[in-house]
Amino acid sequence: xxxxxxxxxxxxxxxRTPALPVKICDYCRxxxxxxxxxxxxxGKVAEVPExxxxxxxxxxxxxxxxxxxxxRIRMRWSGGGWNEWxxxxxxxxxxxxxxxxxxxxxxxxxxxGGMRTGAVRSVRDDQPVVIGAExxxxxxxxxxxxxxxATFVGSEGELPFSTPADTPIRSVDLMAPGGECASxxxxxxxxxxxxxxxxxxxxxxxxxxxxxDGWPLPSxxx
Amino acid sequence: MxxxxxxxxxxxxxxxxxxxxxRxxGNTVSIxxxxxxxxxxxxxxxxxxxxxxxxxxxxxxIALGTRGTLRGVQWEVVGYxxxxxxxxxxxxxxxxxPYQGYAFLVDDERRFSxxxxxxxxxxxxxxxxxxxxxxxxxxxxxxxxxxxxxxxEFYWRVAVQEQVQITDFVRxxxxxxxxxxxxxxxxxxxxxxxxxxxxxxxxxxxxRKSYGGTPAPHEPxxxxxxxxxxxxxxxxxxxxxxxxxxxxxxxxxxxxxxxDVALNGTQATRVIGPIDLPGRxxxxxxxxxxxxxDNSWIELDYSLVNRATQESFDAYATxxxxxxxxxxxxxxxxxxxxxxxxxxxxxxxxxxxxxATGHVWSSTTVTTPDSGxxxxxxxxxxxxxxxxxxxxxxxxxxxxxxxxxxxILVLRHIGFETxxxxxxxxEDDE
Numbered sequence: 001x002x003x004x005x006x007x008x009x010x011x012x013x014x015x016r017t018p019a020l021p022v023k024i025c026d027y028c029r030x031x032x033x034x035x036x037x038x039x040x041x042x043g044k045v046a047e048v049p050e051x052x053x054x055x056x057x058x059x060x061x062x063x064x065x066x067x068x069x070x071x072r073i074r075m076r077w078s079g080g081g082w083n084e085w086x087x088x089x090x091x092x093x094x095x096x097x098x099x100x101x102x103x104x105x106x107x108x109x110x111x112x113g114g115m116r117t118g119a120v121r122s123v124r125d126d127q128p129v130v131i132g133a134e135x136x137x138x139x140x141x142x143x144x145x146x147x148x149x150a151t152f153v154g155s156e157g158e159l160p161f162s163t164p165a166d167t168p169i170r171s172v173d174l175m176a177p178g179g180e181c182a183s184x185x186x187x188x189x190x191x192x193x194x195x196x197x198x199x200x201x202x203x204x205x206x207x208x209x210x211x212x213d214g215w216p217l218p219s220x221x222x
Numbered sequence: 223m224x225x226x227x228x229x230x231x232x233x234x235x236x237x238x239x240x241x242x243x244x245r246x247x248g249n250t251v252s253i254x255x256x257x258x259x260x261x262x263x264x265x266x267x268x269x270x271x272x273x274x275x276x277x278x279x280x281x282x283x284i285a286l287g288t289r290g291t292l293r294g295v296q297w298e299v300v301g302y303x304x305x306x307x308x309x310x311x312x313x314x315x316x317x318x319x320p321y322q323g324y325a326f327l328v329d330d331e332r333r334f335s336x337x338x339x340x341x342x343x344x345x346x347x348x349x350x351x352x353x354x355x356x357x358x359x360x361x362x363x364x365x366x367x368x369x370x371x372x373x374x375e376f377y378w379r380v381a382v383q384e385q386v387q388i389t390d391f392v393r394x395x396x397x398x399x400x401x402x403x404x405x406x407x408x409x410x411x412x413x414x415x416x417x418x419x420x421x422x423x424x425x426x427x428x429x430r431k432s433y434g435g436t437p438a439p440h441e442p443x444x445x446x447x448x449x450x451x452x453x454x455x456x457x458x459x460x461x462x463x464x465x466x467x468x469x470x471x472x473x474x475x476x477x478x479x480x481x482d483v484a485l486n487g488t489q490a491t492r493v494i495g496p497i498d499l500p501g502r503x504x505x506x507x508x509x510x511x512x513x514x515x516d517n518s519w520i521e522l523d524y525s526l527v528n529r530a531t532q533e534s535f536d537a538y539a540t541x542x543x544x545x546x547x548x549x550x551x552x553x554x555x556x557x558x559x560x561x562x563x564x565x566x567x568x569x570x571x572x573x574x575x576x577x578a579t580g581h582v583w584s585s586t587t588v589t590t591p592d593s594g595x596x597x598x599x600x601x602x603x604x605x606x607x608x609x610x611x612x613x614x615x616x617x618x619x620x621x622x623x624x625x626x627x628x629x630i631l632v633l634r635h636i637g638f639e640t641x642x643x644x645x646x647x648x649e650d651d652e
Binding site for chain 2: 049050051052053054076078079080081083101102103131132142143145146147175176177178179181198200201209210211212213214215216217218221
């Protein structure tokens with residue numbers, strides 16, 4: 001835990017892990033970028049619009065080891081929006097719980113970026129990616145199931161990078177017959193590849209979910 | 223822990239001013255006002271109208287906002303749309319639960335199916351596709367479907383006239399539906415719900431249970447299992463019946479007597495009795511055995527006479543055995559042990575009157591050998607009277623009765639499957 005003070009509003013700022021350089025101030029929504037001991041204010045980001053996501057900062061889950069959601073980015077594209085929740089695992093590593101239309105993908109960054117795959121190169125070179133195209137990432141054979149051009153809408157908590165509004169992002173989702181899934185993202189010229197699988201909240205034994213009036217919490221979370 | 227949030231938010235339609243509900247904020251992309259039918263952009267802060275209503279507003283049978291539990295999960299109806307492929311029309315309800323996501327309730331006007339989007343890609347093996355190692359058979363070719371009416375909220379940009387290409391794969395009780403457009407390809411797994419299940423869960427009048435009309439592509443034949451059971455039972459019963467009948471069919475010896483019959487045309491008469499027949503009606507088999515005859519025959523006239531009423535039941539048999547040589551080939555023919563049957567003899571005490579006349583046969587003339595030399599050959603004939611016997615007519619009637627129901631079920635099953643496959647049957651011929 002690193003404690004600091006927001007240079008913009010003076011509120012206390014806590015970093016859960018030294019691995020993540022970015023934190024959105026809970027009070028003034030300023031993006032704070034940490035470099036050594038220095039906190040630099042990088043401009044404000046919008047609040048994430050109110051939604052009925054069952055997840056929240058502080059939701060816990062398990063995938064081999066426990067994790068906690070510590071950050072969130074809200075994405076928007078022409079056909080809607082989705083949430084990327086940053087999961088901090090008990091061993092200090094991070095992953096993403098991607099939430100879209102009631103489906104959840106638990107993803108981790110693929111180390112070498114899977115650059116050998118045509119789909120990844122197409123994203124890197126801004127070439128069109130065809131729905132149904134095959135792509136092999138970390139020896140799993142996927143098919144592209146959607147391609148979106150998106151931007152950051154708002155964010156909260158701790159993040160590995162800043163999320164300025166209107167940043168153009170290309171996002172490609174892939175699926176495999178075994179329930180595996182993958183995601184290729186191009187953000188400010190940099191291509192990242194993530195791989196994992198579809199999960200349900202029951203499968204990750206999610207706790208500390210958001211409570212909704214009139215909706216009983218699922219048995220695993222209660 | 224924060225205060226439980228209400229998932230439903232009241233909004234005002236910018237077109238008509240009516241109050242509309244937003245039930246899945248964050249996911250919902252399009253809202254179609256239930257008052258004026260205007261399509262609103264839920265991703266814009268001011269709910270910018272996108273399209274005016276093109277069809278007259280109508281109320282879905284299950285009202286928006288209705289909650290109900292299906293297969294253990296509580297759902298809320300948030301959207302409703304009607305679609306057509308210009309052959310059949312159906313409707314789809316979009317269901318939402320904040321912890322479970324979305325499901326579809328598909329209504330073909332007869333039965334409901336519960337659909338979920340697959341989060342895995344089906345595998346292809348030969349002509350069929352597999353999900354979790356379970357195979358599905360392609361049902362017809364790819365077809366176009368159009369949205370004809372829409373109301374409520376959706377997580378995609380829904381619009382009347384929106385078109386997708388659908389390919390269906392089925393197995394009894396389940397369908398995999400692949401929907402494609404230019405941007406994406408989705409797989410929905412539809413489970414056929416029991417009659418009355420969705421109606422009870424979502425508080426609408428129960429539909430009439432009917433297997434008529436055109437079944438759903440993934441509807442299991444209601445006659446399939448019945449048919450298999452009935453066929454097994456019917457075949458076992460028929461087999462048992464045949465075995466029992468040929469093993470003796472409960473035959474009981476009633477009386478037996480032996481009489482000597484001269485082969486000179488003299489009639490021998492013998493009364494066998496009393497024979498008691500207690501059953502309401504009884505089948506009688508009269509078997510004769512004349513092993514001693516050779517190139518001779520014995521005519522046997524039977525009369526079963528009721529001692530009380532003198533009512534008589536008559537039958538006739540011939541015991542015969544011949545042999546000879548014709549054109550250098552020896553031959554042998556005839557039946558020395560003929561049997562006859564009398565069916566449906568009423569209860570009572572009877573006598574069997576046997577009149578036997580014996581003759582000797584020669585290839586040229588019928589001779590009565592007693593004329594020359596007084597030695598008259600006599601042959602012993604044994605008459606056995608027994609209850610029971612195989613009546614082929616009765617056997618066939620019983621078999622028909624036994625197999626009637628299985629055959630009816632087979633025909634119904636074939637009829638059902640023919641109707642189920644009718645929408646795609648013509649394609650296969652092309």
